[in-house]
Amino acid sequence: MTSSTLGRPARSDLTFRQKVSRFDYAFSPFLYVAPFFILFAAIGVFPIVYTMNVSLYDWHLLKGQGDFVGLENYVSVLSDPFFWNAFGNTVSIFLLSAIPQLVIATGIAALLDQAIRGKTFWRMSILLPYIVAPVAVTVIFLQIFNQYRGPIAGLLELFGLDPIRWAFDVLPSHIAIASMVNWRWTGYNALLLLAAMQAVPRDVYESAAIDGANKLRRFWSITIPMIRPTLIFVVITATIGGLQIFTEPKLFDSRTNGGGDRQFQTIVLYLYELAFPRRDFGQASATAWILFLIIVLVGLISFAITRAIRTADVKPARSSAAPVGAQQGES
Amino acid sequence: MISSRNRIAASIAGVATLALITTGCSSGGSGGDDEKITLSITTFGTMGVDANYEKYMEENPNITIEATNLEGGGAARDDAYAKIAAGTGLSDVVAIEEGWLGTIFEVSDSFVDLRDYGIEDVKDTWLEWKYDQGTGPDGKVIGAGLDIGPQGLCYRGDLFEAAGLPSERSEVAAYFGGEDATWDRFFEVGKEYVDASGKAFWHSPRFFWNSFVNQQEEGYYKKDGETLNIEDNAALKAHHAKIVEAELAGLGAGLPGWEVGPEAKAGDFAVYMCPSWMLGIVQGYYDEGTTDSGWDFADVLPGGAANWGGAFLGVSESSEHKEEAAKLALWLAAPEQQAAAFEVAGPFPSTLEGQELVADSTNAFFNDAPVGEIFAARAEGVIAQVKGPEDSNIQDNVFGPIFDRVSQGEITDADTAWEEAMTLLDQLVG
Numbered sequence: 164m165t166s167s168t169l170g171r172p173a174r175s176d177l178t179f180r181q182k183v184s185r186f187d188y189a190f191s192p193f194l195y196v197a198p199f200f201i202l203f204a205a206i207g208v209f210p211i212v213y214t215m216n217v218s219l220y221d222w223h224l225l226k227g228q229g230d231f232v233g234l235e236n237y238v239s240v241l242s243d244p245f246f247w248n249a250f251g252n253t254v255s256i257f258l259l260s261a262i263p264q265l266v267i268a269t270g271i272a273a274l275l276d277q278a279i280r281g282k283t284f285w286r287m288s289i290l291l292p293y294i295v296a297p298v299a300v301t302v303i304f305l306q307i308f309n310q311y312r313g314p315i316a317g318l319l320e321l322f323g324l325d326p327i328r329w330a331f332d333v334l335p336s337h338i339a340i341a342s343m344v345n346w347r348w349t350g351y352n353a354l355l356l357l358a359a360m361q362a363v364p365r366d367v368y369e370s371a372a373i374d375g376a377n378k379l380r381r382f383w384s385i386t387i388p389m390i391r392p393t394l395i396f397v398v399i400t401a402t403i404g405g406l407q408i409f410t411e412p413k414l415f416d417s418r419t420n421g422g423g424d425r426q427f428q429t430i431v432l433y434l435y436e437l438a439f440p441r442r443d444f445g446q447a448s449a450t451a452w453i454l455f456l457i458i459v460l461v462g463l464i465s466f467a468i469t470r471a472i473r474t475a476d477v478k479p480a481r482s483s484a485a486p487v488g489a490q491q492g493e494s
Numbered sequence: 495m496i497s498s499r500n501r502i503a504a505s506i507a508g509v510a511t512l513a514l515i516t517t518g519c520s521s522g523g524s525g526g527d528d529e530k531i532t533l534s535i536t537t538f539g540t541m542g543v544d545a546n547y548e549k550y551m552e553e554n555p556n557i558t559i560e561a562t563n564l565e566g567g568g569a570a571r572d573d574a575y576a577k578i579a580a581g582t583g584l585s586d587v588v589a590i591e592e593g594w595l596g597t598i599f600e601v602s603d604s605f606v607d608l609r610d611y612g613i614e615d616v617k618d619t620w621l622e623w624k625y626d627q628g629t630g631p632d633g634k635v636i637g638a639g640l641d642i643g644p645q646g647l648c649y650r651g652d653l654f655e656a657a658g659l660p661s662e663r664s665e666v667a668a669y670f671g672g673e674d675a676t677w678d679r680f681f682e683v684g685k686e687y688v689d690a691s692g693k694a695f696w697h698s699p700r701f702f703w704n705s706f707v708n709q710q711e712e713g714y715y716k717k718d719g720e721t722l723n724i725e726d727n728a729a730l731k732a733h734h735a736k737i738v739e740a741e742l743a744g745l746g747a748g749l750p751g752w753e754v755g756p757e758a759k760a761g762d763f764a765v766y767m768c769p770s771w772m773l774g775i776v777q778g779y780y781d782e783g784t785t786d787s788g789w790d791f792a793d794v795l796p797g798g799a800a801n802w803g804g805a806f807l808g809v810s811e812s813s814e815h816k817e818e819a820a821k822l823a824l825w826l827a828a829p830e831q832q833a834a835a836f837e838v839a840g841p842f843p844s845t846l847e848g849q850e851l852v853a854d855s856t857n858a859f860f861n862d863a864p865v866g867e868i869f870a871a872r873a874e875g876v877i878a879q880v881k882g883p884e885d886s887n888i889q890d891n892v893f894g895p896i897f898d899r900v901s902q903g904e905i906t907d908a909d910t911a912w913e914e915a916m917t918l919l920d921q922l923v924g
Contacts, residue, residue, distance in 0.1 A: 224579045225601040244921065311749075312756045330750065331902050418568060418752050424895035439572040440887060441922075442597070444579070 211455070218448035225442060236449035240437075246450070248425055249433035250457075252337065256412070256429060257405035259341035260348075264401060268349050269394075272356035273382060286357070289350035300343055301414040308339040330416055336427040343411045348404070352397050359393035360386055387472060395469045402465050406458050407431055430454050531815050532558045533822055534585040538570035539563075540774030541589060541640065541805060542839030546831045550822060557818065566752070567591040567803075571886075578604045584810035586819035587826075590637055592627065592804045592878065593886040596719065598637075599630040600883070605808040608635040611820035619829055623877050624844040628806050637806025638827035641841030643769035644873035645705055645795050645802055648776055651861060652788035653764045657690040659683070663863060667794035677706065677733065680796035681740045687764060694747035694763045697754050699737050699897045701767035704889060706733050708879055709800040714889075715882030722923065724888070725916060734893075734915070735908035741900050748901040751894070755779035761788075769802040770869050773840030777859045784859060791863040793871050801878045804844065842869040849873070884923050892918045 177185070218236050221229035240246050275285055292300070307313050308329040316326050329335045363386060371381050387394070409431040412421050420436040421428025428436070430450065438447035537543050547559045562585065564570045571594045577583035578601055588605075590598055598605065608628075613635050617625055620639050628637030647670070655661035660669045671679045680702075684695035696702060707713045707730065716723045724730060740746075747763045757763065758779045766776055768791065780787050807823040809816055825831060832843035833851035840857070843849050855866035896915045899905045905914065 224575055225597065225604075309756065311762070312760070328902060331898065416750065418566060418750070419890070419894075423750065423898040435572075439575050440568070440890075442575065 214448045214451050217444055218446075218452055220445050222445035222448070223442055224438060224444045224447075229445075232445070236445045237453065240446050240449050240453060245425060245428070246430075246433060246453075249421070249428045249430045252333075252412075252421070252425075252427055253406055253408065253429040253431075255334075255337050256341050256344070256408060256427070257402070259337055260344040260408075261398075261401045261405050263341075264345045264349050264352060265394075265397065267345070268352035268397070269356055269387075271349070271353040272360055273386065275353070275357050276360045276386075286354065289353050291350065292346050293348070293351040295347070297343075297347060297410045298414060300347055301411055304339065304343045304346075305415065330422065331424075331426065333426045336415065336422060340408070340411045340415055340427055344405070344408065348401070352401070355393055355397055356390060359390035363389045391469065391472055394472070395466060398465045398469050399462050402462050403458055406454065406461060409435070430457075528556055530556050530558070531818050532560055533587065533815060533819055534560045534562070535587040535589075535822070536562045536564065536570065536573065536585040537589040538591070538805075539566050539771065540778060540839040540841075541771070542774065542835030542837075542841055543589070543640065543807075543826050543831070545834050545838045546826055549834075550825060557822070559822070567593065568886075568890075574598075582812060584812055586810060586813040586815060587823045588808050588810055589640070590806045590808050592643075592806070593881060593889075595627065595637060595806060596881050596883055596885070598808070602630050602632065602634050602636055604811050605636045606811055606813075606816055606820065608638055608809065608820060608824070611809070611817065611824065613638060613824060616824065616828070619845045619847055621844055621846065624804070627804075627878055636808050638808075638823050639844040640805045640807060640827055640832065641771055641835070642844045642873060642876070642878075643771060643801050643803035644842055644869050644876050645708075645767060645769045645800060646868050646872050647792045647794050648766040648768040648772070648860070649790055649792055650761065650764045650788045651790040653691065653693070653761055654687070657687050657764075659687060659690070661790075663790050663792045663861075666790075666792040670792070670794045670796060672794060675794050675796045675798075677736065677796045681736065681745070684740060684745045684765075685743060688744050691764075693761065695745040696765050697747050697749040697757065697763040698751045698901065699741045699746055700751040700894055703734070703737055703893060703897065705767050705795070705800060705802060706737075706797060707889075708802045709797045710879065713879045713881070714885050715880060717880050719880045719882050722882070722919075724919060731912055734912055738897075738900050738905075738908040738911045741897070742906065746901050750898075759787075767802075770836075770840055770842035771803060771805075773857065773860065773865065774838075777840070780859070785861075787859065789860050791857065791860040791865060791868060793868040795872060799872055799874060799876045801873075801876045804878070805841070836866070840865065842873065887922060888919065891922055 217228075219231060219233060221232050221235075223229060271289060275282070275289075279285065307315060310316060310326050310329050310331070313329075315329075319326055327335045329339045367385055367389075368381055371385055376384065408429050412427045412429050412432055413435070415427060416422055420440070421432040431454070434447050434450040434454065437443050437450060535543075535547075541563075544561055544563065547561060551557055551559055564573060570589060570591065574584065574588060574590070574594075575597075584604065621642065624639040624642060625635075628639055629635050647666075649666060651661040651663075651666075654666065660666050667675075670683060687693075687695050710729060712723050714724055715721060747757065749757055749762070752775075754763075755778075758766075758776070766772065766789075768776065773791070776789060777784075807827055809819045809823050813819045827845075829843065829845040829847035829851060832841075832845055832848035833855075835841055836843055836848070836852045837855060843852060849866075849870055852866040853870060855864070856862045857865045892915055895918065896905065896911050899914070900911055905911045
């Protein structure tokens with residue numbers, strides 16, 4: 164009480180205009196950021212909390228809330244072989260897409276970072292796949308990966324090889340789906356990495372060149388460590404996206420939820436099957452939470468791996484200007 | 495043309511919304527005849543109902559129909575479930591498939607009782623069993639019957655001929671055994687075709703299995719619709735073994751059940767199981783107006799007549815114009831409109847009068863087959879089986895994948911196939 168009266172002795176002396184100005188200074192920033200947080204609370208936090216609530220009940224999609232069952236839904240999901248099948252498929256598709264995607268995207272970005280003719284044209288071109296709706300991408304790829312009549316089947320036949328059963332066999336179906344993901348996202352990631360590469364100060368390269376570092380060495384010891392923050396961002400978004408993959412496997416065989424025999428049923432498709440055809444909203448919500456935790460975990464692992472890039476690559480380059488750049492990158 | 499029509503539709507919708515806002519609460523239940531109303535309807539697959547919308551809007555100038563057609567029954571089911579669960583978003587009129595009607599009865603509050611809108615006055619137009627199917631356990635009538643699924647055999651006359659089999663449709667029917675056609679004979683003819691042509695007979699065993707299951711007095715469930723009827727069902731097990739063995743003997747093309755257009759065009763298989771609504775699907779594999787595809791339609795079904803599928807129209811409880819929506823649903827399910835839908839897409843009328851209207855109907859795609867007459871014959875004595883809550887799940891996720899494994903050579907004997915199916919059944923339903 165006393166402190167507050169002591170703290171603001173001049174308050175009553177302020178004019179209205181000053182009061183408004185003071186209020187503006189103190190609260191306006193909150194108003195400016197409020198739309199995001201209100202939206203985030205409505206479509207981010209609330210669903211997450213609500214899903215948690217649903218996952219603790221025996222909850223029929225149509226009939227609604229039933230008895231409180233605690234963690235029973237989690238137990239039944241985790242002991243369901245179909246969940247682990249979906250888990251394996253998701254990890255497999257994720258690895259098949261994330262790794263080539265990042266490698267190729269970094270390569271493309273490095274190429275575009277060189278002095279080439281028609282820069283804008285090339286940059287726009289690699290972003291083109293990203294603009295096409297995933298549904299359209301899937302429809303086109305479905306034709307390419309048609310077991311009997313697709314162009315790939317034609318090529319294989321030309322060489323006298325057996326047709327690949329894209330929609331029936333586990334690994335081929337994963338490769339087909341991963342290639343759709345890669346086609347869509349590689350260019351996008353390449354652009355992000357390119358932007359980061361262009362922010363690397365050119366004089367660092369110059370001094371490294373003077374010190375006798377060749378192009379490859381400069382790429383590994385300067386470019387990669389210095390684009391690390393962007394790399395981390397790309398890896399984490401790729402992880403989140405990759406583990407939530409849905410559209411491509413769903414449409415790869417749209418009558419099923421990930422293949423007639425669940426050859427390419429991902430966790431989200433498993434969740435979808437639980438929620439809709441099987442109408443078990445409780446278990447579906449539990450799956451959503453398990454997926455959330457998996458993503459957090461895998462995200463942390465990717466983060467750790469990308470952080471390790473610095474410790475592995477920057478140390479030997481200490482004598483050059485790299486540490487300065489790395490610090491810049493972090494700030 | 496289309497864009498101007500859209501614009502007109504949009505302005506009508508806009509006016510309708512305005513009208514709603516202005517007249518809103520005061521008009522209460524059914525408004526005056528000149529009140530502008532937009533009714534939404536969701537259908538799936540090739541039901542042919544859309545052929546009637548224009549006519550209805552002409553006859554009722556105050557009504558605008560806003561139609562959505564989903565790809566298949568599964569998509570329509572998921573869509574309806576999601577909207578029921580959300581408690582909002584159902585169209586005014588919703589098409590419901592026989593396979594998941596049972597689930598809808600469990601939450602019958604989401605749909606109106608059509609008895610309140612006069613369905614009982616026209617009850618007698620429907621086949622009795624079809625009307626009963628649309629009636630829930632509590633006596634509430636949720637679905638106005640559209641089509642039924644009597645089955646005949648779609649076959650490739652040109653390929654049959656090339657393989658030295660009869661190709662004329664009555665001869666084909668007779669060759670399979672006519673009225674006494676059996677599944678054994680069907681497999682025999684299949685083998686004959688495969689030996690003569692070097693090609694597969696069917697695309698996937700799935701549909702032929704479904705047909706057989708539908709022929710049984712009790713299918714995956716006992717008549718109570720609750721007790722499973724699979725594991726100790728000797729008839730099912732024996733037929734399963736036969737169909738697996740036929741597949742292993744090379745009758746199958748190893749294709750998925752649906753979306754086999756390119757393979758159909760290439761002549762990779764020669765028969766397709768055709769409940770009435772399947773005609774539109776086979777036709778959809780080809781360009782519009784095709785008449786030289788080689789497909790024909792024979793009045794025969796191995797193992798005797800049976801119903802497979804069929805749809806209903808329900809009116810959602812959340813509709814703002816229940817009266818008008820029910821009027822539209824009942825109109826679309828009336829004999830003349832069923833007949834019109836049959837003419838464009840093939841689903842066979844579930845009303846006797848509708849069936850009479852299409853008795854002389856032929857289908858140009860299927861080599862001018864007298865489809866009206868054939869389906870009337872195939873529908874004789876057909877009574878739909880009682881479906882349980884997991885019926886479509888069992889069909890798609892228990893037996894379906896097993897047939898795929900057999901097609902792909904992963905299972906090579908009938909006993910293993912059945913055992914693996916029972917394992918899946920346990921995991922999914924048990």
